[in-house]
Amino acid sequence: MSEARVVLGVAGASGAALGLSVARQLSDMQVEIDLVTSTAAERTLDAECGAQALATLHGLVTRCHAIDDIGASIASGSVPVAGMIVAPCSMRSLAAIAHGLDDNLLTRAASVQLKERRRLILLTREAPLTLAHLRNMTAATELGAVILPPVPAFYLKPQNVADIVDQIAARAIDMLNVAAPVAQRWRATG
Ligand SMILES: Cc1cc2nc3c(=O)[nH]c(=O)nc-3n(C[C@H](O)[C@H](O)[C@H](O)COP(=O)(O)O)c2cc1C
16 A cells, blocks of 8 residues: 555536546555545436446445544544545535535545645536636635546547546546656657
């Protein structure tokens, strides 16, 4: 097991496969994963990735925390983690993070990253975006979070949805600087 420990939040936006891909890749890198899934995420995982998806996700991580367990280790800044990825991040969770609500373990753990000045990567997913969504992304950025919308890297010519998902998840992981970069890069000709 590597020294690194990362919090993975999965909120109830479309793109549940992103959470699975982040967990798979971090697990392959021997990184410890603390998982917290929202109630809505359990529904999107089931709807988009199948009835076994939540169990698969649980099998990839080191610790599973209940969304209402606000006394869990990751609710405290004294527990050393490298940072947190929320993949995908719903507009509701984004709003709660942007306004410091700390209203469940996912948003509390996100706040902890911000107060401890650690990396917080939000794979915010919605389309189109309202002014409220845009303002909340601005507010989260001002607080120190990184907004990384799950948009495809078209320049890499992905062959299928799994390629797109894995590349986006890899970019998020690379932003945590817990291991050597894993995302594919643009190969410039000049
Ligand atoms: C199948 C499905 C897809 C959804 N897709 C999105 C989405 O892409 N973005 C979003 O912000 N909310 C989406 N929602 C709505 C959220 O799940 C809902 O706002 C929920 O309250 C979010 O709660 P959470 O932030 O605690 O996960 C979706 C819901 C379902 C059931």
